[in-house]
Amino acid sequence: MSRARSASSNSKILEPLYEDQLGGREWDDTCDVLVIGWGAAGACAALEAASQGAHVIVADRFTGGGASAKSGGVVYAGGGTRHQQAAGFDDSPQAMFDYLKHETQGVVSDATLQKFCDDSVSNLGWLEGHGASYAHSVPPGGKTSYPSDGYFLYYSGNELVPSHAGAQPPAPRGHRTVGKGQCGAVFYAHLKAACLRAGVQPLLQSAARRLVLDDSSRVIGAQFWSLPQGSREARLHERLAARAERLQNFAPAYCDRLRQKVSQLERDHGQPVLIRARRGVILSTGGFIFNRDLIREHAPDFRRNFKVGATGCDGSGLLLGQSVGAKSERLSRVSAWRFINPPHCWPKGIVVNTHGQRFCNEEVYGATLGQPLCEEQGGQAWLVLDARLRKQAIRQALFGGYWWFQTLPALALMLFKVRKGDNPDRLAAVCGMQAGELNGALCAYNAGARGDGPDAFGKSEGSRQVLDNGPFYACDISVGNPIFPLGALTLGGLKVDESNGAVLNEQGQPIAGLFSAGRTAIGVASHLYISGLSLADCVFSGRRAGLSASCGSEPARDAGAAVHQSDQVDAFASRLAPTEATGVTL
Structure with a gap:
């Protein structure tokens, strides 16, 4: 089993807790599906699970949004969306597949990539059904890194580059959510509101610290350090986190110090909360660009890059999965953006x-x-x-x-x-x-x-x-030029079963009760980034994980097997101690 390491300053991912170690302590809450991380992938997973009748709790270290809310709100969609058609562009799932096959270089199977393309039109329609809006106005001049206000459909990748184009005429597939400025906040606001309308129960300012397993090693819940809602510490935590996100582009070093204070508040004032999940737990906390230790270990060439993402991109989902033996891949893959x-x-x-x-x-x-x-x-x-x-x-x-x-x-x-x-x-x-x-x-x-x-x-x-x-x-245009930052975000993550989003162990077998989505998992965007591909994969993989987790169920339990032998209890006891949290801090 992989040992968990630090996810953020003074905040440890602990070794898993076994149910028989609770010592009679009651669960603080119970749900069918527990989603850890309330960005785009987590929101889509929660919505899909709720649509299947599951009672869903979605937990977030902050108040939701993550990197998705800070993004440009671009969804990579093709195959003939109504907005492409209105703009006069012909596209097909096959043309989209042919192009992405070149860009993704086998990071997912052809069958998964084909399904991603086949589902693209319906997934965009699903977002529209939850309140997000898209349009067909195309910016003049061809290629741009991000279109100006009033333009919402553009070539967001290498579609116009001859060496990358497929046999079919190129079509714009970058669907920017209608709104003003960087539209990630608008995109996420629609998903968050949809979650609340669907009855999804939020657990905010609650940092996941470890997973909880039953006696068969099935993941049945998680433990959090949760700040008391409405407390002085919770309000300060929210203000400091918001300031760090707002000023990251202008004063990254100052914002790193703010994040240290945020972590200190969690350590000093977080109260342990246990949430049980009857059907499944979904990890969707984003990548790990803000975890300096993981970057130093896996992607040292990108240590000087400007960090693209949110404070919650701390590797906690990755480390939670690794703590129960999950296999990770492509941790050295980082997308560096030199536009x-x-x-x-x-x-x-x-x-x-x-x-x-x-x-x-x-x-x-x-x-x-x-x-x-x-x-x-x-x-x-x-x-x-x-x-x-x-x-x-x-x-x-x-x-x-x-x-x-x-x-x-x-x-x-x-x-x-x-x-x-x-x-x-x-x-x-x-x-x-x-x-x-x-x-x-x-x-x-x-x-x-x-x-x-x-x-x-x-x-x-x-x-x-x-x-x-x-x-x-x-x-x-070097990475060290302070007036022309070269941003980066991580692409690697947990290996999942591409048919259902179940997290796989080192032997390639599913870890019972555990799923993952978005940048925490290996997905369509895990080889090389294209604007909009990550949000599109959040929708695709989030819905997949939400559906699969909601269909799960706890195995029947033998009332006569309530306790382990004493030697097993002793073997697991060390997992409870905070000193067993490993790794160094950010």
């Missing part, structure tokens, strides 16, 4: 490494660029523009109607974090590149831009532009 669009003309420049060598197609989706930048280039790279392209980019940044979070970093990068050279060799010298490498990369690129041959990295003709108008500029 260089907008400004829309930026991809016409070239991205080079510290030697001056080009290493990617600049028009690809930000995660497709960020992956090699962090894993193969040591997190260091330059975006090279000539004077003509830089002038175009500055004009677009100022007057292109982009979001402030797109415009301000772009302008700062081109005006302040930039190096200049009258010619390529001089620019290379200023940047410390190898002599002749940058000039060679520009000559080869310019030949393709002039139509003398294909681009070495498959860039489409519309994204090529001759770079020969000095002076030349190198913009620092």
